[in-house]
Amino acid sequence: MTAPPRNAGPIGIADLLEAVSALRARDPGDVAAIGATLGFAIDVRRLRARREEASPSPATQPGSDLRPQPDAGAQATAAHQAPTAPGPQTEPRRREHDVLPMGGVERRTGPSWSVAVEGSGPTTGASAGTLVVRGGSVFRPDPVALLRPQWERAVLAAALATKALDGALDVRRLIEGVARCEVIDELPRTPRATLRRGLQLLIDRGPGMMPFARDQERLATAIERVAGRDRTRALTFVSCPSRGCTPRGGAPEEGWPAPAPGTPVVVCSDLGAARRRLPRLGARVAEWGDWIQRVRAAGCPLLAVTPYEEERPRALTRWMRVLTWDRDTSVATVRDEVGRWLEARR
Amino acid sequence: MTDLFLPSASGYRAPTDDASYDKLGEDLGDRRDGKVYVYDRRIIEAVQTAQATGRPLLLRGPAGSGKSSLAPFVARWLGRRFYSFTVTARTQARDLMWSYDALRRLNDAQTAGVLPDKERKEAVQRVQQLENYLTPRALWWAFDPKSAKRHGLKRGKKLQAKATEDPGIGPSGTSAVVLVDEIDKADPDVPNNLLECLGSLQFSVEETGATVRVPEREAAPLVMVTTNDERELPAAFLRRCAVLHLRAPEGRDAFIAHLRQIAGAHFDRETITGPDQAAVEHEAKVACYASVAGRFFELAAEAGRKGLRAPSTAEYLDTVRACLHLGARPDATDDEGQHLWSVVQSVALAKDPAFGAEQDGEEGDDA
Numbered sequence: 001m002t003a004p005p006r007n008a009g010p011i012g013i014a015d016l017l018e019a020v021s022a023l024r025a026r027d028p029g030d031v032a033a034i035g036a037t038l039g040f041a042i043d044v045r046r047l048r049a050r051r052e053e054a055s056p057s058p059a060t061q062p063g064s065d066l067r068p069q070p071d072a073g074a075q076a077t078a079a080h081q082a083p084t085a086p087g088p089q090t091e092p093r094r095r096e097h098d099v100l101p102m103g104g105v106e107r108r109t110g111p112s113w114s115v116a117v118e119g120s121g122p123t124t125g126a127s128a129g130t131l132v133v134r135g136g137s138v139f140r141p142d143p144v145a146l147l148r149p150q151w152e153r154a155v156l157a158a159a160l161a162t163k164a165l166d167g168a169l170d171v172r173r174l175i176e177g178v179a180r181c182e183v184i185d186e187l188p189r190t191p192r193a194t195l196r197r198g199l200q201l202l203i204d205r206g207p208g209m210m211p212f213a214r215d216q217e218r219l220a221t222a223i224e225r226v227a228g229r230d231r232t233r234a235l236t237f238v239s240c241p242s243r244g245c246t247p248r249g250g251a252p253e254e255g256w257p258a259p260a261p262g263t264p265v266v267v268c269s270d271l272g273a274a275r276r277r278l279p280r281l282g283a284r285v286a287e288w289g290d291w292i293q294r295v296r297a298a299g300c301p302l303l304a305v306t307p308y309e310e311e312r313p314r315a316l317t318r319w320m321r322v323l324t325w326d327r328d329t330s331v332a333t334v335r336d337e338v339g340r341w342l343e344a345r346r
Numbered sequence: 347m348t349d350l351f352l353p354s355a356s357g358y359r360a361p362t363d364d365a366s367y368d369k370l371g372e373d374l375g376d377r378r379d380g381k382v383y384v385y386d387r388r389i390i391e392a393v394q395t396a397q398a399t400g401r402p403l404l405l406r407g408p409a410g411s412g413k414s415s416l417a418p419f420v421a422r423w424l425g426r427r428f429y430s431f432t433v434t435a436r437t438q439a440r441d442l443m444w445s446y447d448a449l450r451r452l453n454d455a456q457t458a459g460v461l462p463d464k465e466r467k468e469a470v471q472r473v474q475q476l477e478n479y480l481t482p483r484a485l486w487w488a489f490d491p492k493s494a495k496r497h498g499l500k501r502g503k504k505l506q507a508k509a510t511e512d513p514g515i516g517p518s519g520t521s522a523v524v525l526v527d528e529i530d531k532a533d534p535d536v537p538n539n540l541l542e543c544l545g546s547l548q549f550s551v552e553e554t555g556a557t558v559r560v561p562e563r564e565a566a567p568l569v570m571v572t573t574n575d576e577r578e579l580p581a582a583f584l585r586r587c588a589v590l591h592l593r594a595p596e597g598r599d600a601f602i603a604h605l606r607q608i609a610g611a612h613f614d615r616e617t618i619t620g621p622d623q624a625a626v627e628h629e630a631k632v633a634c635y636a637s638v639a640g641r642f643f644e645l646a647a648e649a650g651r652k653g654l655r656a657p658s659t660a661e662y663l664d665t666v667r668a669c670l671h672l673g674a675r676p677d678a679t680d681d682e683g684q685h686l687w688s689v690v691q692s693v694a695l696a697k698d699p700a701f702g703a704e705q706d707g708e709e710g711d712d713a
Binding site for chain 1: 350387388391392394395396397398399401403435436438448449452453456530531533534545576577578580582584585586587588589590653
């Protein structure tokens with residue numbers, strides 16, 4: 001057996017064929033297991049039916065032979081041969097088994113949405129926006145994501161990053177130091193964006209954000225996926241974080257618990273926009289301003305994410321970075337509204 | 347590819363006669379010496395598939411499910427050299443390939459200027475040879491150990507600095523198994539920056555321009571990457587990996603049987619002295635495996651209900667060992683026995699004080 005192909009591209013059907021051939025997998029169950037490892041969903045029943053069509057003779061062997069054949073350099077492992085893989089070792093392969101029947105093999109991709117139907121298993125839709133009708137009931141798919149799914153990861157990675165001075169060597173500064181005959185005890189490095197500081201995520205449950213409650217849940221999950229669950233501390237609040245925050249599954253805390261200095265604080269809120277229509281509800285700009293001062297004093301970079309573009313108080317946009325949360329929000333939007341990374345302001 | 351991973355089902359023990367593996371597990375913690383691993387057919391097939399396709403094998407699963415300990419076991423079985431790299435939040439992709447000490451080179455260059463003429467010539471030569479300031483890392487050693495030994499310096503030239511010692515464990519002159527542990531700890535661009543290197547099995551050293559690749563006719567290293575799924579990995583990276591999810595069996599009986607099997611593989615052949623200084627009998631060991639496994643299952647369920655971290659397999663093994671040595675049992679009926687078990691449990695298995703908090707409250711009320 002020769003060395004496996006060296007291919008930098010994504011896993012494709014050639015990888016599946018390579019593995020099935022190299023491992024001499026005959027049983028559709030084994031083919032399915034190999035396929036699952038490589039990310040293919042293989043319908044074992046269809047595969048078995050195809051095989052039976054192709055070779056109806058009783059010579060068809062059940063079970064599989066996952067052992068390397070003698071010509072595959074099996075001598076090296078001969079001492080370790082085990083009863084874990086039953087099946088004849090030296091039987092010549094049937095010609096029809098050399099070709100993997102392709103029926104029932106498909107590349108696994110995530111469903112565009114899913115709905116759970118009472119009394120039945122989850123059903124997946126073929127395309128976004130399609131309604132599933134089962135047993136006479138019509139089910140509503142998940143709402144369209146507020147950030148485009150294909151951009152979501154890149155947008156969040158760009159928006160949540162802070163600055164770390166451990167990039168490539170900063171040659172310009174280094175030469176400057178050497179030219180001045182300074183003792184270089186630490187190499188100057190260029191800054192780079194990093195997510196290693198984690199973040200505190202503050203989710204506004206106030207009236208202005210009620211229409212976006214499901215979007216907020218989705219956003220929180222997406223942020224955890226990008227920044228890391230272990231480095232994301234999510235808290236909820238009503239109208240303004242200074243009024244008190246509640247950790248998930250925990251008891252409400254008085255006021256806003258400041259994270260460690262340098263930890264970015266991301267607040268998903270209407271920023272008091274609700275007051276325009278409901279003056280008694282929502283927090284005043286001054287209240288937000290006081291809280292922003294506290295975040296600055298704690299040495300934490302601050303980012304507000306809001307779906308309200310026109311209604312948000314302009315004063316707040318001068319005091320902190322505000323990212324518009326909409327279908328058109330892209331990495332370019334982040335660069336415009338946030339910059340290359342979040343930084344603490346004093 | 348010269349050999350496929352095909353371990354024996356008996357005892358789940360790797361061959362231990364090769365002394366070159368003696369250091370395995372010293373710097374990995376837990377029991378990652380690769381001697382024992384309880385596997386099933388699915389795991390064998392996944393490793394074989396990764397070998398056959400030359401793809402990295404991404405191991406997913408909760409903490410303590412055996413992701414990191416699979417790689418040294420596979421290395422032992424295949425008789426391959428083993429390299430490991432633990433990823434941290436500060437790790438960058440090139441840290442897996444090489445590091446370059448620019449500061450030392452700068453200092454050498456500055457001090458060379460003040461040296462006497464005789465020594466200056468040698469110092470200048472050392473500064474001019476960039477390879478002196480390179481340190482090959484795990485993937486370089488795994489791809490081409492001969493090149494790594496010379497820091498990528500071409501044949502015929504002499505490396506001025508002291509060569510780096512091969513950090514691998516196991517027989518030299520063999521292909522390698524590389525463990526890249528906890529890749530989800532790194533920034534999202536790290537897996538993407540490894541795509542080209544892991545896909546084509548080659549990379550270029552930025553400072554010297556040297557290309558490091560797996561020599562023709564040599565078996566590709568088997569790269570095993572673990573993730574705790576704390577952070578989603580880039581789709582492009584996932585598309586290039588074979589993936590194995592390590593999960594505990596579902597259902598109480600299957601779960602307990604699985605844990606008993608793991609404990610048996612670790613302790614059945616080991617002579618363990620009990621509190622009376624006599625060797626613990628096999629029957630007593632088996633009873634201990636089962637009773638601790640039963641308690642483990644209850645704690646895992648409680649952790650799920652309360653959102654706590656579930657105990658891991660490594661903690662189960664620690665608890666079993668402690669129980670065997672101390673004579674502790676979860677089903678002890680006397681006061682002293684119950685006290686001993688509660689101490690062992692809180693120290694080794696249920697470390698979060700929130701475990702059993704309701705019970706404590708009830709007891710407190712009674713008191």
